[in-house]
Amino acid sequence: xxxxxxxxxxxxxxxxxxxxxxxxxxxxxxxxxxxxxxxxxxxxxxxxxxxxxxxxxxxxxxxxxxxxxxxxxxxxxxxxxxxxxxxxxxxxxxxxxxxxxxxxxxxxxxxxxxxxxxxxxxxxxxxxxxxxxxxxxxxxxxxxxxxxxxxxxxxxxxxxxxxxxxxxxxxxxxxxxxxxxxxxxxxxxxxxxxxxxxxxxxxxxxxxxxxxxxxxxxxxxxx
Amino acid sequence: xxxxxxxxxxxxxxxxxxxxxxxxxxxxxxxxxxxxxxxxxxxxxxxxxxxxxxxxxxxxxxxxxxxxxxxxxxxxxxxxxxxxxxxxxxxxxxxxxxxxxxxxxxxxxxxxxxxxxxxxxxxxxxxxxxxxxxxxxxxxxxxxxxxxxxxxxxxxxxxxxxxxxxxxxxxxxxxxxxxxxxxxxxxxxxxxxxxxxxxxxxxxxxxxxxxxxxxxxxxxxxx
DNA sequence: AAAAATCTGTTGCAATTGCAACAAGGAGGA
DNA sequence: TCCTCCTTGTTGCAATTGCAACAGATTTTT
Numbered sequence: 001x002x003x004x005x006x007x008x009x010x011x012x013x014x015x016x017x018x019x020x021x022x023x024x025x026x027x028x029x030x031x032x033x034x035x036x037x038x039x040x041x042x043x044x045x046x047x048x049x050x051x052x053x054x055x056x057x058x059x060x061x062x063x064x065x066x067x068x069x070x071x072x073x074x075x076x077x078x079x080x081x082x083x084x085x086x087x088x089x090x091x092x093x094x095x096x097x098x099x100x101x102x103x104x105x106x107x108x109x110x111x112x113x114x115x116x117x118x119x120x121x122x123x124x125x126x127x128x129x130x131x132x133x134x135x136x137x138x139x140x141x142x143x144x145x146x147x148x149x150x151x152x153x154x155x156x157x158x159x160x161x162x163x164x165x166x167x168x169x170x171x172x173x174x175x176x177x178x179x180x181x182x183x184x185x186x187x188x189x190x191x192x193x194x195x196x197x198x199x200x201x202x203x204x205x206x207x208x209x210x211x212x213x214x215x216x217x218x219x220x221x222x223x
Numbered sequence: 224x225x226x227x228x229x230x231x232x233x234x235x236x237x238x239x240x241x242x243x244x245x246x247x248x249x250x251x252x253x254x255x256x257x258x259x260x261x262x263x264x265x266x267x268x269x270x271x272x273x274x275x276x277x278x279x280x281x282x283x284x285x286x287x288x289x290x291x292x293x294x295x296x297x298x299x300x301x302x303x304x305x306x307x308x309x310x311x312x313x314x315x316x317x318x319x320x321x322x323x324x325x326x327x328x329x330x331x332x333x334x335x336x337x338x339x340x341x342x343x344x345x346x347x348x349x350x351x352x353x354x355x356x357x358x359x360x361x362x363x364x365x366x367x368x369x370x371x372x373x374x375x376x377x378x379x380x381x382x383x384x385x386x387x388x389x390x391x392x393x394x395x396x397x398x399x400x401x402x403x404x405x406x407x408x409x410x411x412x413x414x415x416x417x418x419x420x421x422x423x424x425x426x427x428x429x430x431x432x433x434x435x436x437x438x439x440x441x442x443x444x445x446x
Numbered sequence: 447a448a449a450a451a452t453c454t455g456t457t458g459c460a461a462t463t464g465c466a467a468c469a470a471g472g473a474g475g476a
Numbered sequence: 477t478c479c480t481c482c483t484t485g486t487t488g489c490a491a492t493t494g495c496a497a498c499a500g501a502t503t504t505t506t
Contacts, residue, residue: 064371081359082366083362083383088438121344121347124348124351125333125344127351128351128354131351131354132354134358135357135358136304138364139304139306139361140306142292142361142365142368145365145369145408146281146291147408148287148289148494149462149463150462152283176483177484178482178483178484185369185370187465188464188484189463189485189486190462192485192486193463193485193487196486372492373493399453400455409493409494410493410494412455412494413492413494413495414493415455416456416457417493419455419456
């Protein structure tokens, strides 16, 4: 039932069905690896990931790939946010796993409802929650990318990953090293070199994708 | 009248006054250069810039400054978004100009109003707009920082600045070069060197802070 | 108006990062 | 099983970036 989704959290079946139609929403499925949106002529259309995961990927003129964002369930995307493809680079959203995506126009969501239904304001509330999540995850992205060296980009990323790991579980890098380098926006072999250094100095332990950080707490701020 | 603010857009005087109290909001003033929040123990408190502008700034262990975000009027900030100060770095929000800031807790904004006032849902709607703006500006930030070289970080920043410039006006860099380097997260003199190169090759013209870009459109994607 | 502070612009040298090439280790399909 | 494709890991060399120092310009303060 595509009417049931995170945007309609807290709303009963009948209203869900009604609004789904009223807002001109649609749900589409995509196979892993396929392109969900190429960010051209989408206007204010917003995509919300109901199931699966996806990545916002950019290829520049030289073919260099950059993973701008990774989107899990509840992730949202659209031309409205992401800087669009331009003459200098090509941006697309690619399904990582099989995906189910809800599409809706921003203008539809915000239109003043003639019937002033309470459920409409609940939708706006839910949208606020999704948008807040997006802002938080973009902030993390900025935190990582604003680091000046590969080493600190990596450490910053690993720390954030650690914090997201459930209590008692071993933190795990969600990518292959190759993909990680595209995510940190650095050269793969240079990243590999930094990983080797951190391992050698005992700061980092990795087996497969599971890792452990032991930071040296000298030379730090008192807070 | 602090009751009138962007969060209360579309709401009449009486309700503004009532909600301002009901939500435990407060408005504070800050002098240019002063520290608005040091991101410690703020919990879910959110700041909204009513007047003035501010920057979210990080200093690392070596004293290197990074401008994580710049916030104009309607900009929002809080520990909830920005990665907080840690043992390795210190984050604060600094007023660029004299500021008037509205503080409110996220939990207060989202609490189910017993009186189910229509104006409350309008506040949520306004908040969604502010949050969307934040997501958009963070996306731009990622766009710039994800570039691999100083040259492309600079060009990407200048292009975005151009696009924001009102029709007919000359685009203008909003910072000094020194501050710009902290915003692009690169070394100042290396940035200066790249600017010199672009000037020499005729791609970039700058006088004071006004600039003009003439990009060479070879080797580009057809879109 | 003089002094102080800040910003711009440049440069040589050092450190970091990117690039290319290659060997070795899975994973999955024919 | 063998073969292919993809990822990991390493390295020498080249290019980019950071650092430090300094001179001149500009702005702010006294």
